[in-house]
Amino acid sequence: MSMHAMPQKPRSPSLILAIILCLPVTLLQAETTDFDGDWIVNAELSGDTDRQVEKAIREAGGFPSGGKRGSKERYRGGPADQLLYDHISYDQHLRFEYREPRVRLIYDDGFERSFYADGRGRVASASGTTGGDRSDYSFASWEGERLMVESRPLDGGNISEIFTLEEGGQRLRVELELHPLSFRWPILLVRVYDRVNAAP
Numbered sequence: 001m002s003m004h005a006m007p008q009k010p011r012s013p014s015l016i017l018a019i020i021l022c023l024p025v026t027l028l029q030a031e032t033t034d035f036d037g038d039w040i041v042n043a044e045l046s047g048d049t050d051r052q053v054e055k056a057i058r059e060a061g062g063f064p065s066g067g068k069r070g071s072k073e074r075y076r077g078g079p080a081d082q083l084l085y086d087h088i089s090y091d092q093h094l095r096f097e098y099r100e101p102r103v104r105l106i107y108d109d110g111f112e113r114s115f116y117a118d119g120r121g122r123v124a125s126a127s128g129t130t131g132g133d134r135s136d137y138s139f140a141s142w143e144g145e146r147l148m149v150e151s152r153p154l155d156g157g158n159i160s161e162i163f164t165l166e167e168g169g170q171r172l173r174v175e176l177e178l179h180p181l182s183f184r185w186p187i188l189l190v191r192v193y194d195r196v197n198a199a200p
Contacts, residue, residue: 035147035163039094039172039193049089050074052189060184081154084136085178087111088159089189096172103140103147115140117147157181170195 053075054064076090087107095106101118115138138151147163162175172193179186 034098034169035096035165035172036098037096038196039096040196041092041094042171042192042194045192047189047191049187049189052187056183056185056187062184079155082180083111084113084151084153084159085157085180088161088176089178089187089191094172094193103149113138115149117142153180155181157183170197 050073057064073090076086078086091108091111093108095104097104097106098117101116101120103113103115103117105113107113113136117140119139119141136151136153138149140147140149142148145165147161149159149161149163151159151161153159157178157180159179160177164173164175165171166173172195174191174193176189176191177186178189
């Protein structure tokens with residue numbers, strides 16, 4: 001008995017639309033969300049890093065002793081293995097480059113982080129190298145329109161970041177949980193950036 005292929009009915013537009021709508025939201029958002037550009041910290045809307053460090057110290061039962069009271073960036077400049085914490089929590093400028101699925105973040109003094117937004121890991125170092133040298137490690141994923149980043153700094157601690165666009169894409173909010181290995185309590189901080197619009 002011979003077998004003949006049954007003719008296939010053309011797929012209806014409604015069926016195709018239903019398939020698209022069933023795609024993971026993270027996949028669709030990763031292609032359309034635009035964080036690209038240069039950003040500068042909005043000091044009025046951002047948390048004070050020094051105060052949040054001191055709060056974490058007190059929460060753990062310690063006593064703050066960083067620098068002269070009232071001075072800026074009192075807790076910046078610790079051990080070399082904590083450099084990532086400094087750039088994330090103190091730097092004034094941030095350049096965000098997203099080329100799916102790769103994210104590239106450039107801070108003051110050319111400090112660069114490079115990682116993937118599909119769960120793959122990538123080192124984060126001043127040179128942006130990916131070799132076997134000892135480097136910070138980051139990986140990320142999309143959750144709707146938010147970019148979720150987890151990092152493992154050189155000191156053995158961890159950093160969690162949530163990047164969200166606000167004000168029609170003109171403002172970038174970054175929620176931080178910094179937990180250096182030497183701290184018993186995490187540092188909770190929100191940094192808000194304004195987009196630096198290119199001159200017309």
